[in-house]
Amino acid sequence: MEKFSPITDSVNYTIPAYIRDHRLGYQAVLPAVEALRILSDTVLKHRPQTDVTRMRDIAFSRLLPVGADDTDVDLRITIQAVADTGDTRGTLSTRFTSRSGTITRMKEHISAVFAAPGTRPNALSRAQPVPPGDMRLYAAQEGFSVSADRLYRELVPFGPGFQSLTGHICLFPTHATGMAGTPATTRPAPGILGSPFPLDAAFHVACAWGQRYARIVAYPVAIRKRTIFKPTAPDEQYAARVQPLETSGGRLSFDIRIESLSGEIVEAISGVEMRPISGVSTGPPDWIIA
Template sequence: MANLSQIGDFQQIPLTIRQHPYLMDHRFEDNAVFPAVEAMQILAASAKTCFPEINTELILNADFDKFLILQRDQETIEGFNELSRKQDGTIESKLVTRMKSRKLAILRQKEHVSVCFPSATTPEAEFPSFEKLISLEGKTFSVSSRAVYRELVPFGPSYHNITGDLLISENGVMANISAPISEASTDPLGSPFPLDAAFHAACVWCQCFLKFIGFPVGFEKRTIFRRTIPGNGYIARITPVKTSPEQLVCDLWICDPKGGFFENIAGLKMRDVSSGRRKPPEWITNMQSLDSEK
């Protein structure tokens, strides 16, 4: 904390982010990009050291603004957690980096992820019926995890954490997901891999029913009831709430096979961030009219 910059309720914590090799498997187009789930982990841990009264099990108003591009020749990334107290008492936390302009001798600041943490309160526990959660109504299709990672979410093997077949219908997606044992930190939010895999499932739904490749760009509320643990398997369920040609808004649950609830995201937003450059393969956009499985 000796390097903390503080002016009133604005504080800036320097961050040195270790660039583990597995992160290079998290990709967008030709670049490796730092996962939003990892950014939330880092922001929560560093914000808690400065404002110990916050509740990191409840994350509000997340905004995934700009990709943080990873370079293979770097071992660490230097950045900041910019913290400020809002009028309602919540703490806004932003992951920012600075780089020198190639043409001008000035530093440019990029904001990558922004979240808010409320003061310490117990997360609301209004759980749906587990039996209903794992049941998909309507015509259901099966997509193998091999097809997901070969053609729909072309990440490297460290992020192949949908296991078996993904089940999809117009009413949502259900997938078995895993939390692999790795170098990733699990403090304070749990393993980052199950939530990332749940995002992959939501991306598949976007491709099938909205015909765009959706990336998570933010959410209204994330509630962590229990931390996901490396080495364990979970179930992800995504339920569409509102759709448009440009965006999916959905709710997301992560539970274990015995019916224990671990996480919920309300108001997850998925959009095409490629400006239309990337398109889903025809077989997934045509799946609604087919009886076959992929």
């Protein structure tokens, strides 16, 4: 397996206006999906043979707040070889300085392991096409539907730049589905990972499921594995399908699939761990609780 000396790169990230719509409470924070994009792009810059569309052991260890007056943020990316696998580990950190200026240290916000070059996995078998017509009729079979407008108003209070679900979100005890895309007012630069918004929308679906069936407001903190078979396009709609795996100890875990409207699985995410965040999460509203 190829080994290389650790690489450190400084990235000055210009904060797009729409990032401020990604808020936890009253504080804007850098979205996990955007941090993953920055990390992947930087790893690819230094290690172009790395397959950044296959990643594992993703940890969202700390939120990265975006201040009201911030126009950019200095990031440090560290890239290291993973022993005996040929994989590459990347971490994204920021420098923290105490108010007195006497203490300076690095804070890690996200890390991921990217696959070594090799044979691409075959796409998963095709799923069922998305039900045509009004999703509320689909939910009426046995579940519960909530409009995207109400979800973003009362369950996941993000601004327009991150309102990536449309129509009605269908919640069932065993799964949940929502229609996802890139908000009309937001057009991120295309990249090898595709649009970050369908996956972010799937997190919103999972958050709504947790509020209804587990009675907690949970946010993603880790992902076991993510495989992108076909990058999502900003001008396309997708089905975000969420399957709960475990709901115990105040923590939730899910498997997620992002599918085209014809049923093609374009992205598979397994072992998404979610939990409440201290100082941010409050209880769900009464009307959503099953």
